[in-house]
Amino acid sequence: MASLGTIARRTFLIGAAAIAGGVAVGYYYYRRPYPNPLEGELADGEATFNPYVKIADDNTITVVAPRAEMGQGISTSLAALVAEELDVDLAQVRVEHGPASWAYYNSEMLAEGGPFAFYEEGIAAETMRDVMGAVGKILGFQGTGGSASMRDGFDKMRQAGAAARLMLVAAAADRLGVPAVDLETSKGVISHPATGRSVTYGEVAVAAGAASPPSTVTLRHKAEWKLLGKPQMRQDMLAKVTGAPIFGVDVDLPEMLYGTVKMSPRFWARPVKADLSKAEKMPGVVKIVPIDTTYGSGFGVIAENSWAAFKAAEAIEVEWGAAEYPPDSAAIEKALQDALAAGGGSVLRDDGDVDTAFADAPRERIVEADYAVPYLAHACMEPMNATARLKDGVLDIWSPNQMPTITRQLCAGLAGVTQDKTNVHTTYLGGGFGRRGEMDYSMFATLLAREAAGRPVKVVWTREEDIRHDVYRPAAAGRFQARLGEDGLPVAIDMRIASPSTIASTLRRTFPSLPAAGPDKTITEGSHDQPYTVPNYRVTAIPAAVSVPVGFWRSVGNSYNGFFHESFMDEIAASGKIDPVEMRRKLMADYPAAVKVVDKVAEMSKWGEALPAGKARGFAFTLSFGSWVGEIVQVADTPEGIRIEKVWIAADVGTAIDPGIIEAQLTSGAVFGLSAAVGQEITFADGMVEQSNFHDFDAMRIFQCPTFEVAILENYHRMGGVGEVGTPPAAPALANAVFALTGKRIRRLPLNKEVGFA
Structure with missing residues (x-):
């Protein structure tokens, strides 16, 4: 798979002809299915049917809802799409975000990226939507944004549930020695009414998962829906009201180090001179790390606890360069007015x-x-944070992010490892609003992990750093x-x-x-x-x-x-x-x-x-x-x-x-x-x-x-x-x-x- 940057050069061009040319170059990527990322991480007695469904022999049903849960309820609604067609109650389903993978591309995020209004449905508008949607697949663009998650998942995830159900029924038919058309499903059980015999999904999951998926599936009509169209119990709510460790700031790993950052208060400016001596001598400080990225310049602090990191960041004495943009709000407004007048x-x-x-x-x-x-500013309730560990040539990032595949790509480059040696663990987000589609907090954690001798580093920004270094x-x-x-x-x-x-x-x-x-x-x-x-x-x-x-x-x-x-x-x-x-x-x-x-x-x-x-x-x-x-x-x-x-x-x-x-x-x-x-x-x-x-x-x-x-x-x-x-x-x-x-x-x-x- 080519990198996002490489493909984007030929696909993110303005004009239908140019974009269509990019799609033609990437047609092979568009037509072939991406590998199922769940196949390499199955436990004993567990089967996967597609990138969205796993079932264990104890009848544990796991649905991968590969969009960031930031309070908008998407993990519940995406899981309900699968559960509806799988013919199980939502309460029977365990929901995971899943790994960073091109298989979880979001084509709808880009489908409306053309110049047409949503209500325009002529040939040109529909062609542009088809092309831009295809670009989303070609890029393997896994992301949460643009209010697109349900529109993207509506067919995909229902088809995933329906396909898994057909495979389970076929395996049950073999087990019971009866025609599949004579079997019925309900709440994770496949029954044969004529004889009264039944098996659970878990009992036939491994056999069903080894079979080839059906080439076509028939989805339930809206009038047949049991779950969809009705309010459901939120899948994320129990963990939130009981204070479960589900957010990025909750990550706790053995041998954990802690960090924070002090970035230039003038965007894009670099330090003119800096004195790190006071910060380096403070109790609990492990290392001060210079940071110079596409997001700006500054310093990262690695310490034995968060308080030591915060106090050391305050103690860094630095003179920053000048801003490259108008220096105050009045001058910025003048630039906007000048643009209007020009x-x-x-x-x-x-x-x-x-x-x-x-x-x-x-x-x-x-x-x-x-x-x-x-x-x-976005002012998310949970400040920017990420935890990273670079050990034995493998980078692991625990990040409350909206863009897992881009996070993987950019952080792998900083760590000097390949993407297949980079694991992005997407936690719940304590607010997103678009801010966690950015890479800075994950990139900074990666840079500090490079200097931590294999120990994980949890990097948490202060509220002040968060407000003053937003996009x-x-x-x-x-x-x-x-x-x-x-x-x-x-x-x-x-x-x-x-x-x-x-x-x-x-x-x-x-x-x-x-x-x-x-x-x-x-x-x-x-x-x-x-x-x-x-x-x-x-x-x-x-x-x-x-x-x-x-x-x-x-x-x-x-x-x-x-x-x-x-x-x-x-x-x-x-x-x-x-x-x-x-x-x-x-x-x-x-x-x-x-x-x-x-x-x-x-x-x-x-x-x-x-x-x-x-x-x-x-x-x-x-x-x-x-x-x-x-x-x-x-x-x-x-x-x-x-x-x-x-x-x-x-x-x-x-x-x-x-x-x-x-x-x-x-x-x-x-x-x-x-x-x-x-x-x-x-x-x-x-x-x-x-x-x-x-x-x-x-x-x-x-x-x-x-x-x-x-x-x-x-x-x-x-x-x-x-x-x-x-x-x-x-x-x-x-x-x-x-x-x-x-x-x-x-x-x-x-x-x-x-x-x-x-």
Whole structure:
């Protein structure tokens, strides 16, 4: 298998023809199945049927759910897909993440990577999806992100369960000497009703696992589902509420050493001079290790305990070089504004003739607005950490990560071993939100393990190091213009959005030899791909040359474009004297799934009914990651400030696998977005991040959170994602509610710069 970097050079090119050429080169990889990684690690009496299912002779059933469990419930839902077709209760199943392996590629993470909106289904759009999905397999791209895990696993894992069941039934038929068609399965038992005889799955597992898998399987129709479509008991919950050692920070190995890092507070800057003598002499310190990677430069500390490592890191005296980017927030904002003013950029949507539509527009029919958002940190509750051991030519990494195969590849290179001598043990994640798709914490642990003489080193970052060395949600700025028709509806919209490129920044850190070819659609996703029909509609993405590291933050570009797009739509409605919900109905009339979501959330909230004095509501809609989501936020004016009282959410996810988990993710995503909207920002001074902990980068607390009412719809014919889709509409719905309450149109986040919140 070629390395990711090698294949990516020929596949991550812009344009269907170029990508198709890459797929043609890798066609062999696309057609052949990857080896089953479970075959080499089976215990006595245990059989595997495919990369997702193991069954032992004691009837222990293990399902490999190869996506990172970070609280979103994916280990439960993926296991339920297998259990449904295997015909067992979910309680009978043990769930593991499994090893890093190309067999667990996630094609859906890349399938929507083309320039087409989710609702576009023409030949070009479908071809691009097929090609990009194939690229995911060619790369063996195992990852958790893009709200893609269920969409990717929906067929794969049901087929795995169905194939295993057929193989078990065939083995039971041989054992009992009866035709397979006369056998029935239920809860891990295969029975022959005519004679009353039966065998368990475990009794025939080894024989069944030795047989060839079926070439085709028939999956249960939705009407036949026993588990899917219903709330299930979370598979991860017992371990969490009992404090089981399941997270990266819980790893405990014999002869453990402990470590931390002290990286340059100015990204990409190297030390000018350093004095390590005080740190090296401190009790418990084993070694100070210089670090110089694609993620930056600094020092790692190896010690006999974590406290010694933390104190030694504080004692390192170092003068750092200057920042290569604008040194403070004001200068960064100027760079964004200069990018907007300079013209150019990549047009991601260009309907009609926008310039002509604006050419003769009377001034009173023009709506203009500038919007801006700050950098944001991920601020996972569990700080970045990883444990690594390099012993006898084998590298083991215990890492709460979202990208096991890339982690394996990059860490193997640092350790000087091959990938087949590198084992990535993916633990539970104490929050991810895209941050643990990065490699820095695993790479740093690997570098320290190289200096530990075969002993494992658990490297845990301080909270301050975590906040100040994130890969941030980028700051962004937008310039928006609309022309209204005689009926108050927009006849032309022009959106220009400037932001640092997430794709270019990510490649610099992970595969710096790869050019970031073509436009970065994440700059405008959530604006250029929304289901609004306006005769003249243009959206332009402008990459801003600010090299502060930026990365994938929950809902990526949708997180700020939801605010930009839906706040501006609210401005258009206000200027046109149209109810904001009614305007959405008219502009999205060509997309029934969108209208049904708008209708549902309006019905739930009794939109249009008079509210008591001092209360107001705001509406927003965003299509992201394949799900159509409308949110209405109700606020109240109180002596303590504006209180967010209630949020209504309607979401069409196409097919709902577990309504309980979906509701939890929608509310979680909304709280995440509201937290950012109310008070979060990352600012810079002298090239350094000013925030350091939860005291100055906090999330909403329980007493601040609203009540929620959620409706889950299944109207659209394609499945959507869930983990991120509640976030984009939250900020604009709140901002629009604040406008309805106060008359103040706030175009810059966080909102607490201009209004107070209770």
